[in-house]
Amino acid sequence: MIIEANVSSETNRCQEHLLSLIHGVREKGRTGPYSMAEIKSILTSEIWCADSVKPWVSYKESCYERNSIYKDESIEILCLCWKPGQKSTIHDHVGSNCGVKVLEGVCREKFFTVVNESQLLVRESKKAISYNPGQITLSHPGSVHQLENPGESGLISLHVYSPPLGVMPEYKVT
Numbered sequence: 104m105i106i107e108a109n110v111s112s113e114t115n116r117c118q119e120h121l122l123s124l125i126h127g128v129r130e131k132g133r134t135g136p137y138s139m140a141e142i143k144s145i146l147t148s149e150i151w152c153a154d155s156v157k158p159w160v161s162y163k164e165s166c167y168e169r170n171s172i173y174k175d176e177s178i179e180i181l182c183l184c185w186k187p188g189q190k191s192t193i194h195d196h197v198g199s200n201c202g203v204k205v206l207e208g209v210c211r212e213k214f215f216t217v218v219n220e221s222q223l224l225v226r227e228s229k230k231a232i233s234y235n236p237g238q239i240t241l242s243h244p245g246s247v248h249q250l251e252n253p254g255e256s257g258l259i260s261l262h263v264y265s266p267p268l269g270v271m272p273e274y275k276v277t
């Protein structure tokens with residue numbers, strides 16, 4: 104479901120709030136991609152909780168599910184839903200700033216250093232961190248990481264990318 108869709112009044116309130124958040128950042132006079140600080144300010148809004156993104160919650164058996172909440176030429180906001188054990192590839196963000204907020208469940212982030220750029224080989228660089236609901240993690244464009252649901256129930260996470268995410272390279276551990 105994309106934000107322009109015709110939806111319930113509860114969802115409309117959420118969408119209006121989201122649009123005012125985005126436009127509020129824009130009114131500061133900037134154009135182009137959002138900074139990390141702007142992404143963090145969007146994620147910090149109290150509007151975001153498992154209830155407010157309910158219209159975008161859906162899971163898939165084969166892989167974590169990506170549900171688009173909003174997208175324009177500068178920013179993309181997604182609700183990702185992960186069943187227990189589901190994980191992302193090891194990836195970077197192809198030039199996009201990235202912010203993630205956990206809304207329900209637990210998210211574990213692993214961090215990697217590139218060993219061989221042309222062969223996309225990495226090694227784990229530091230201890231993994233687990234995030235609980237309300238916690239935020241930010242990734243700069245060149246950062247290589249992997250997210251997973253280590254818990255025994257569903258994980259719902261909110262992801263902001265600016266500019267919108269391109270095709271992510273898939274790294275392998277050497």
Ligand SMILES: [Fe+2]
Nearest residue numbers: 194201242248
């Ligand atoms: Fe990522």
